[in-house]
Amino acid sequence: xxxxxxxxxxxxxxxxxxxxxxxxxxxxxxxxxxxxxxxxxxxxxxxxxxxxxxxxxxxxxxxxxxxxxxxxxxxxxxxxxxxxxxxxxxxxxxxxxxxxxxxxxxxxxxxxxxxxxxxxxxxxxxxxxxxxxxxxxxxxxxxxxxxxxxxxxxxxxxxxxxxxxxxxxxxxxxxxxxxxxxxxxxxxxxxxxxxxxxxxxxxxxxxxxxxxxxxxxxxxxxxxxxxxxxxxxxxxxxxxxxxxxxxxxxxxxxxxxxxxxxxx
Numbered sequence: 001x002x003x004x005x006x007x008x009x010x011x012x013x014x015x016x017x018x019x020x021x022x023x024x025x026x027x028x029x030x031x032x033x034x035x036x037x038x039x040x041x042x043x044x045x046x047x048x049x050x051x052x053x054x055x056x057x058x059x060x061x062x063x064x065x066x067x068x069x070x071x072x073x074x075x076x077x078x079x080x081x082x083x084x085x086x087x088x089x090x091x092x093x094x095x096x097x098x099x100x101x102x103x104x105x106x107x108x109x110x111x112x113x114x115x116x117x118x119x120x121x122x123x124x125x126x127x128x129x130x131x132x133x134x135x136x137x138x139x140x141x142x143x144x145x146x147x148x149x150x151x152x153x154x155x156x157x158x159x160x161x162x163x164x165x166x167x168x169x170x171x172x173x174x175x176x177x178x179x180x181x182x183x184x185x186x187x188x189x190x191x192x193x194x195x196x197x198x199x200x201x202x203x204x205x206x207x208x209x210x211x212x213x214x215x216x217x218x219x220x221x222x223x224x225x226x227x228x229x230x231x232x233x234x235x236x237x238x239x240x241x242x243x244x245x246x247x248x249x250x251x252x253x254x255x256x257x258x259x260x261x262x263x264x
Contacts, residue, residue, distance in 0.1 A: 045261035067125035
């Protein structure tokens with residue numbers, strides 16, 4: 001597996017790609033927080049956020065519907081909020097008698113549930129656009145500049161860097177198990193459920209030991225090469241007037257979104 005198998009960065013020579021990563025991180029986090037603070041049923045404000053996302057997609061040269069096509073995969077996870085439909089507040093819309101319990105959906109509950117779905121959908125699109133227009137080392141540096149604890153950023157950076165290595169290790173263990181579990185033609189390979197559980201536990205232990213030994217070797221090699229706990233990047237990360245202008249424009253947009261959402 002290639003090192004970039006998990007990397008969703010897509011290079012383009014666009015306005016959004018050239019922005020300082022700190023501006024993009026702060027802007028995305030501020031917009032996600034703004035979404036969370038909007039009251040339920042702020043459809044005009046949600047539409048304004050989506051319009052801003054379409055403009056950002058166009059500025060990134062990734063396609064007008066780039067984030068839209070990739071965001072639906074996250075919507076099923078937002079369905080955990082389906083219980084909001086049965087909020088005790090609001091006007092009952094129906095009554096479903098399930099024998100043990102009676103479910104009563106309300107109009108305010110439906111509005112809250114749809115609002116949660118829209119918030120999640122928009123926030124996921126923002127995160128997708130951020131990752132697609134910013135290289136991972138630049139993201140880590142942006143978090144370091146924003147005073148995120150270095151231990152946390154370094155841990156995330158190494159986890160991301162060696163995720164593909166561990167995945168390859170898992171595939172090698174699986175291939176080795178299959179090669180040693182040959183059975184008769186037409187019959188299922190392997191033994192009982194207990195045997196499979198024992199083999200799986202052994203594979204997990206081997207993966208842990210190999211990962212631990214590899215981490216020791218990598219750490220010693222990095223210390224020998226002058227590693228001081230700081231991951232460096234070739235990009236200078238200098239805020240320009242354009243970056244400050246975009247940052248102020250984002251905060252003005254957030255102010256307008258909040259006004260539209262609360263003064264409806």
